[in-house]
Amino acid sequence: MASGATLASNSALSGARAITSAGRAAADADAAPILLDVRGVTIQYKTQRHLVTATYRVSFNVLQGDRFVVLGPSGCGKSTLLKAVGGYLQPTEGEIRLKGELIKKPGPDRIMVFQEFDQLLPWKTVFENVAFPLKTTGTLDSKAAYERAMHYIEKVKLTKFAHSYPHTLSGGMKQRVAIARGMAMEPDILLMDEPFAALDALTRTRMQDELLALWDDTRFTVLFVTHSIPEAIKIGSRILLLSPHPGQVKAEINSVPRGQESSNEAAALGREIHDMLFADQIEEAPNA
Amino acid sequence: MLEAVQRANIIYSETLGPEQFGIIQKPLTLAEKVYNQAWLRKIAILVVLAVAWEIYGRWLDNPLLVPPFSEAMRALIEDVGNGTIPARALSSIEVLLVGFATGTLLAGLLTVFAISTRIGTDFLETMTAMFNPLPAIALLPLALIWFGLGAGSLVFVLVHSVMWAVALNTLAGFRSVSMTVRMVGRNYNLSGLRFVGKILIPAAFPSILAGLKIGWAFAWRTLIAAELIFGVSSGQGGLGWYIFESKNQLNIPQVFAGLLTIILIGLAVENVIFRVIETRTVQRWGMQS
Numbered sequence: 181m182a183s184g185a186t187l188a189s190n191s192a193l194s195g196a197r198a199i200t201s202a203g204r205a206a207a208d209a210d211a212a213p214i215l216l217d218v219r220g221v222t223i224q225y226k227t228q229r230h231l232v233t234a235t236y237r238v239s240f241n242v243l244q245g246d247r248f249v250v251l252g253p254s255g256c257g258k259s260t261l262l263k264a265v266g267g268y269l270q271p272t273e274g275e276i277r278l279k280g281e282l283i284k285k286p287g288p289d290r291i292m293v294f295q296e297f298d299q300l301l302p303w304k305t306v307f308e309n310v311a312f313p314l315k316t317t318g319t320l321d322s323k324a325a326y327e328r329a330m331h332y333i334e335k336v337k338l339t340k341f342a343h344s345y346p347h348t349l350s351g352g353m354k355q356r357v358a359i360a361r362g363m364a365m366e367p368d369i370l371l372m373d374e375p376f377a378a379l380d381a382l383t384r385t386r387m388q389d390e391l392l393a394l395w396d397d398t399r400f401t402v403l404f405v406t407h408s409i410p411e412a413i414k415i416g417s418r419i420l421l422l423s424p425h426p427g428q429v430k431a432e433i434n435s436v437p438r439g440q441e442s443s444n445e446a447a448a449l450g451r452e453i454h455d456m457l458f459a460d461q462i463e464e465a466p467n468a
Numbered sequence: 469m470l471e472a473v474q475r476a477n478i479i480y481s482e483t484l485g486p487e488q489f490g491i492i493q494k495p496l497t498l499a500e501k502v503y504n505q506a507w508l509r510k511i512a513i514l515v516v517l518a519v520a521w522e523i524y525g526r527w528l529d530n531p532l533l534v535p536p537f538s539e540a541m542r543a544l545i546e547d548v549g550n551g552t553i554p555a556r557a558l559s560s561i562e563v564l565l566v567g568f569a570t571g572t573l574l575a576g577l578l579t580v581f582a583i584s585t586r587i588g589t590d591f592l593e594t595m596t597a598m599f600n601p602l603p604a605i606a607l608l609p610l611a612l613i614w615f616g617l618g619a620g621s622l623v624f625v626l627v628h629s630v631m632w633a634v635a636l637n638t639l640a641g642f643r644s645v646s647m648t649v650r651m652v653g654r655n656y657n658l659s660g661l662r663f664v665g666k667i668l669i670p671a672a673f674p675s676i677l678a679g680l681k682i683g684w685a686f687a688w689r690t691l692i693a694a695e696l697i698f699g700v701s702s703g704q705g706g707l708g709w710y711i712f713e714s715k716n717q718l719n720i721p722q723v724f725a726g727l728l729t730i731i732l733i734g735l736a737v738e739n740v741i742f743r744v745i746e747t748r749t750v751q752r753w754g755m756q757s
Binding site for chain 1: 652654655657658662670671673752753755
């Protein structure tokens with residue numbers, strides 16, 4: 181009885197917005213130009229003993245102003261995919277283009293925000309950390325870098341701590357500095373690799389709200405990797421669902437509109453995503 | 469209210485007010501505060517040792533073996549006053565600085581070479597494995613043949629004593645720089661020497677500083693030992709030579725004065741200069757391991 185109800189809601193939802201691997205969701209297809217074009221990307225890397233295929237023929241497009249979330253269980257290659265977009269890894273097959281340009285190496289047009297707190301340079305103050313990329317890449321001179329850095333530090337509400345060293349900050353504050361540092365570069369796309377995963381639940385919720393508030397403010401494009409379904413629904417405007425080992429696109433979903441992350445619709449979407457991931461585990465079990 | 473408590477399944481309990489406690493916070497007595505100061509306790513130990521030395525020296529009554537503490541202090545003050553010890557110390561420190569700076573520079577070049585190529589790493593590892601266990605002073609006979617009696621030989625052994633310790637620690641530091649920090653650096657298009665200068669060196673600074681401290685300690689000990697062996701270079705030797713000379717003239721209080729000077733300079737560098745660098749850098753950055 182219960183499964184029947186789930187099935188019904190599943191199909192209803194699928195009709196509305198979830199379109200499996202074939203292509204992107206249709207709802208806002210004509211809204212903005214394609215910024216990031218990931219086409220048929222297979223990534224393999226070598227460990228000491230194995231050649232691991234992390235993702236297999238993954239394709240998706242990120243449009244200008246998207247909050248694009250890559251969601252999947254551990255081991256689906258989502259972080260590897262993000263590193264490839266960052267230019268740290270080369271795909272063995274397929275290509276990744278940013279504004280039509282093939283991505284070959286890391287660059288300041290794609291700023292990474294990591295999960296680890298040690299991504300801030302401990303020998304620099306909050307302000308120096310935010311201004312560092314602006315100066316070293318020659319984006320801005322000292323004076324302009326100062327103003328830009330202070331502007332973004334204010335946006336993440338850390339003006340009082342601008343001249344503190346990172347080790348005196350809490351985990352949430354460090355991540356806010358990292359976000360400010362990324363945003364201050366005003367990159368084409370911000371790449372966030374589970375930036376809130378190491379935070380406690382309360383801080384995490386607050387950081388999600390703050391990130392969305394920042395997005396409302398500046399409409400930056402973000403590619404966000406997470407393994408948390410509620411986080412994906414809350415943060416994402418679009419969600420790419422990856423299957424584990426190796427990561428393949430299972431579905432591309434339009435999330436619920438902003439501010440409705442606690443609605444019934446969001447809960448139903450959460451259940452649907454959960455079922456898709458869960459189904460996958462059942463399929464895998466006999467093979468293993 | 470009661471209904472609410474039952475429905476929420478909460479059991480409240482009473483806490484005592486602050487006025488109901490005997491002591492919450494009370495200042496320590498003066499004696500306790502004094503005893504809590506580590507440096508005061510250490511000075512007390514030194515005073516006790518000096519007094520024991522003085523008593524033993526007077527009881528022995530043989531200034532050729534152990535002159536009393538007061539004699540040694542008198543010799544120290546006298547020779548500091550007439551400029552002998554400062555001049556000798558200065559000449560030691562001069563040679564030391566040249567050797568230390570050269571050694572550190574070479575270590576830096578070697579380490580940069582080591583992190584940029586695999587063969588460089590192998591070279592550094594092999595050389596360190598070979599030379600690190602070799603006391604620099606053992607090279608002095610060779611150095612004397614190659615560079616003659618003079619500052620050249622001293623600098624050679626000093627470079628040897630500094631270089632491997634600094635290179636080894638710097639390489640270890642570079643290697644322990646986290647993947648995240650490296651990726652952050654590469655994200656901003658940093659590569660080559662800019663990457664080393666802006667990311668690796670500051671990120672590895674705790675290790676580099678530890679290497680410099682070890683290098684300094686090795687160099688200071690090596691220098692004094694080398695000076696004891698020959699020491700006279702240009703006109704007058706350093707502190708090691710001062711000790712050797714005083715011993716030959718049976719001025720035993722002067723020997724002790726020389727030893728005390730070496731201890732004092734060593735302490736000053738380790739506890740003042742390196743401490744200041746530490747508080748201004750790794751401690752302020754919260755990077756002290």
